[in-house]
Amino acid sequence: MRRLLLVSTSTVHGTGYLEHCAAQARQLFSGCRLIAFVPYALADHDGYARHVAERFRDWDLELVSVHTEKRPADLVEKADGLFIGGGNTFRLVRDLYAFELVNPIRRRAERGMPYMGTSAGSNVACPTLGTTNDMPIVAPPSFETLALVPFQINPHYIDLDSASTHMGETRDQRLAEYFEENHRHVLALREGAMLEIRGERMTLRGVPGGKHFRRGANPREIADGADLSALLRD
Amino acid sequence: MRRLLLVSTSTVHGTGYLEHCAAQARQLFSGCRLIAFVPYALADHDGYARHVAERFRDWDLELVSVHTEKRPADLVEKADGLFIGGGNTFRLVRDLYAFELVNPIRRRAERGMPYMGTSAGSNVACPTLGTTNDMPIVAPPSFETLALVPFQINPHYIDLDSASTHMGETRDQRLAEYFEENHRHVLALREGAMLEIRGERMTLRGVPGGKHFRRGANPREIADGADLSALLRD
Numbered sequence: 001m002r003r004l005l006l007v008s009t010s011t012v013h014g015t016g017y018l019e020h021c022a023a024q025a026r027q028l029f030s031g032c033r034l035i036a037f038v039p040y041a042l043a044d045h046d047g048y049a050r051h052v053a054e055r056f057r058d059w060d061l062e063l064v065s066v067h068t069e070k071r072p073a074d075l076v077e078k079a080d081g082l083f084i085g086g087g088n089t090f091r092l093v094r095d096l097y098a099f100e101l102v103n104p105i106r107r108r109a110e111r112g113m114p115y116m117g118t119s120a121g122s123n124v125a126c127p128t129l130g131t132t133n134d135m136p137i138v139a140p141p142s143f144e145t146l147a148l149v150p151f152q153i154n155p156h157y158i159d160l161d162s163a164s165t166h167m168g169e170t171r172d173q174r175l176a177e178y179f180e181e182n183h184r185h186v187l188a189l190r191e192g193a194m195l196e197i198r199g200e201r202m203t204l205r206g207v208p209g210g211k212h213f214r215r216g217a218n219p220r221e222i223a224d225g226a227d228l229s230a231l232l233r234d
Numbered sequence: 235m236r237r238l239l240l241v242s243t244s245t246v247h248g249t250g251y252l253e254h255c256a257a258q259a260r261q262l263f264s265g266c267r268l269i270a271f272v273p274y275a276l277a278d279h280d281g282y283a284r285h286v287a288e289r290f291r292d293w294d295l296e297l298v299s300v301h302t303e304k305r306p307a308d309l310v311e312k313a314d315g316l317f318i319g320g321g322n323t324f325r326l327v328r329d330l331y332a333f334e335l336v337n338p339i340r341r342r343a344e345r346g347m348p349y350m351g352t353s354a355g356s357n358v359a360c361p362t363l364g365t366t367n368d369m370p371i372v373a374p375p376s377f378e379t380l381a382l383v384p385f386q387i388n389p390h391y392i393d394l395d396s397a398s399t400h401m402g403e404t405r406d407q408r409l410a411e412y413f414e415e416n417h418r419h420v421l422a423l424r425e426g427a428m429l430e431i432r433g434e435r436m437t438l439r440g441v442p443g444g445k446h447f448r449r450g451a452n453p454r455e456i457a458d459g460a461d462l463s464a465l466l467r468d
Contacts (some may be wrong), residue, residue: 009273009401009402011401012401013399013400013401014399043411043414043415066382088411090370091411091415108356124466128373130369130371130372131369131404132369132401134402134403134408135364135365135366135367135408135409135411135412136377137291137364137408137412137414137415137416138364138416139364139376142373143370143373155402156400156401156402158400158402165245165248166247166392166425167243167390168367168389168390168392168425169367169368169369174368174369177277177321177322177368177369177371178369178371180277180371181277181372182372183395191400191401192403233328
């Protein structure tokens, strides 16, 4: 049974790291002891791992980063749960391939290992990296990612600022471009929102909510508590 | 002698299409008759070409879109000048490769054919697409682009909004991530700014100016009229 927690942002303005999703994270990892951490979205792996391990220690979980292992996949095999942190999605995907983690993570998550992602870590749970907001600072070997869910997530979703005079694309224009080339549904999660997935059930959590975008249809607002299970069957 | 006009945005808020760069565009294309247009950054090639041809007609230039030709490269060979319009950089790069335009455009531009780009069209004049702001809605076969200049451009540059509570990366954070992985200089152009390149001389034009980012150094402000020729020699 799939158990995923896909979070828009690790940190909500004015609160601590992972504070807004602590209850959901602790529930996801209840019964776990050892959590494998994937730090590749940031450049400073040691610093990132230290920071995250401290947070997980508060939850009585031992977090070990895959970059400290000779064979990162070995840690994925033996861990009780997995957390992929945010940063740059292109860099993360490049390294998931470079360290041969795509298949091991996918296999274990499909068989029920609790998986948590924030921001870039939520992007890579989707079929492709096509709805990331990040700058393409490196070229990954493929845009295909873990495909733990059949839809796309757009994290850090932000509504349009109608007072803006900036001509660069708004988020909604970017997503409209996505649908000119793709068919998959997109769940755009505002900061503070997350998806909780257990087997065949998916629920949106977090007061800021989000928006469900589809090709050829107006986006519809989704609120805290919304049952989105139908999207898992697409 | 290289002759390039690389523009941050096609349209500045409150003015018409290409209005803010009309003087520079007309100077670039003076003596030209037929301009080849590359519409691939947008989905609607016909509509895009119609819109742009109208603007160029005001300047007594005949603009023909490469998508109307059986062999797009033939038009590039026989045109007097080239214009690549903005839209989604990933889609543009995919199609530059798909229609085998990368080498023909590079060759002709290096030999002095006037080249104008706006937004995505300026991005692809650089060595890679690595400093685009666009969403990766499709996977191009390579991140390498035309390399008509040895540095990177970040179009639609926008200064940080210190009042924002949004946790998604600011533009400066995105560029800092770029330098964690890359060495090339980046010229970030505010909307209304452009680079005028003739042979070994490069000048910034446009009152909004921009910023010159380098790895390991503080960005420095660049103003209308700044001589940036040294960056062509890097």
